[in-house]
Amino acid sequence: MTEQRKPRVVADTPLADTVLKLMDNRVELLPWDVALQGCDEPVDGLYTYGHLEVDGSVMDRLPGLKVISNFGVGVDHINVQDARDRGIPVGNTPNVLNGATADMALTLMLASGRRLVEGDVYARSHEFTYYDPGYMLGREIHSETVGIVGMGRIGLEVAKRCAGFNMNILYYNRRERTDLPSELNATYTSFDDLLTESDYVVLVCPLTDETRGLIGAEQLSKMKQTAILINIARGGVVDTDALTNALKNHEIYHAGLDVTEPEPLPRGHELLSLSNVTIAPHLGSATEQTRFKMAELSVENLMLGLAGEPLRTTV
Numbered sequence: 317m318t319e320q321r322k323p324r325v326v327a328d329t330p331l332a333d334t335v336l337k338l339m340d341n342r343v344e345l346l347p348w349d350v351a352l353q354g355c356d357e358p359v360d361g362l363y364t365y366g367h368l369e370v371d372g373s374v375m376d377r378l379p380g381l382k383v384i385s386n387f388g389v390g391v392d393h394i395n396v397q398d399a400r401d402r403g404i405p406v407g408n409t410p411n412v413l414n415g416a417t418a419d420m421a422l423t424l425m426l427a428s429g430r431r432l433v434e435g436d437v438y439a440r441s442h443e444f445t446y447y448d449p450g451y452m453l454g455r456e457i458h459s460e461t462v463g464i465v466g467m468g469r470i471g472l473e474v475a476k477r478c479a480g481f482n483m484n485i486l487y488y489n490r491r492e493r494t495d496l497p498s499e500l501n502a503t504y505t506s507f508d509d510l511l512t513e514s515d516y517v518v519l520v521c522p523l524t525d526e527t528r529g530l531i532g533a534e535q536l537s538k539m540k541q542t543a544i545l546i547n548i549a550r551g552g553v554v555d556t557d558a559l560t561n562a563l564k565n566h567e568i569y570h571a572g573l574d575v576t577e578p579e580p581l582p583r584g585h586e587l588l589s590l591s592n593v594t595i596a597p598h599l600g601s602a603t604e605q606t607r608f609k610m611a612e613l614s615v616e617n618l619m620l621g622l623a624g625e626p627l628r629t630t631v
């Protein structure tokens with residue numbers, strides 16, 4: 317009797333222990349080098365844990381590739397059209413991370429508006445010797461106007477949280493949504509109106525050819541001088557140089573960034589020296605609970621694809 321070989325899967329290692337446990341020795345893991353250098357032996361699956369680029373040339377170097385499974389919902393690092401052309405399904409992890417990512421948007425809004433990081437540094441420093449009611453005045457969140465660019469799965473969760481803060485909600489998508497809960501009172505606006513009217517502009521659209529550089533010098537100049545820009549989408553949605561200039565010149569009040577372009581920024585980058593920016597190292601979905609659900613879903617998609625069955629969630 318011939319022993320069946322385990323499916324061979326290229327992955328960008330090291331993988332988290334949770335992912336490895338879920339794979340439970342059911343696959344033979346191959347290093348990412350195989351995706352770059354090619355392989356004569358069949359390769360059945362590709363598991364993308366970080367954001368390494370996967371295009372048609374990578375797919376063509378892996379003979380017999382049946383599935384690409386991505387740990388995450390954003391697939392801007394994968395050429396989905398190339399995969400479609402080759403009949404390879406691409407799995408991702410929508411919905412399970414909506415809550416955590418929306419929580420992060422609110423975390424950045426609150427931290428940016430209320431100058432939390434600056435305050436933390438000051439509270440720990442020797443300079444903090446007395447309470448002064450006049451220092452570190454921030455911007456309010458409650459009852460202000462939020463403009464959500466990308467009212468999709470995560471955008472809706474952001475809106476629900478903002479409604480809890482009694483915020484006036486504007487949003488911009490390419491298409492108006494007719495299925496939004498009426499109690500949100502969310503108003504569909506043009507992109508320009510959203511920029512000029514919002515106190516908080518929250519970016520939560522995918523990074524595509526259309527959205528790359530969506531926020532540049534022109535758009536920043538339309539925002540209120542007191543406005544706060546939040547990016548929990550992808551760094552490339554914002555022109556980093558234009559944002560650095562706008563913050564340096566106080567054209568807007570503050571930026572709260574979960575993502576940057578490039579990511580990470582070079583250590584000496586000017587943006588990192590500014591006090592009116594709050595930056596997280598891409599922590600949108602980074603909770604123990606959510607990362608576990610993402611691991612479960614991405615491994616399930618991988619195993620389904622390897623078995624030639626439809627994936628639970630595809631792009």
Ligand code: NAP
Nearest residue numbers: 390466467468469470489490491521522526548549600601
């Ligand atoms: P989604 O449900 O597909 O929602 C995306 C929304 O963006 C849709 O409402 C879409 O509406 C809108 N959109 C697409 N292209 C647009 C354009 N050119 N201009 C304006 N709006 C546009 O996706 P999701 O699950 O909410 O995720 C959104 C993105 O968040 C992901 O792609 C990912 O990059 C990012 N993300 C980041 C983190 C993090 O850790 N920071 C975590 C999770 C996700 P229309 O199609 O009508 O335009």
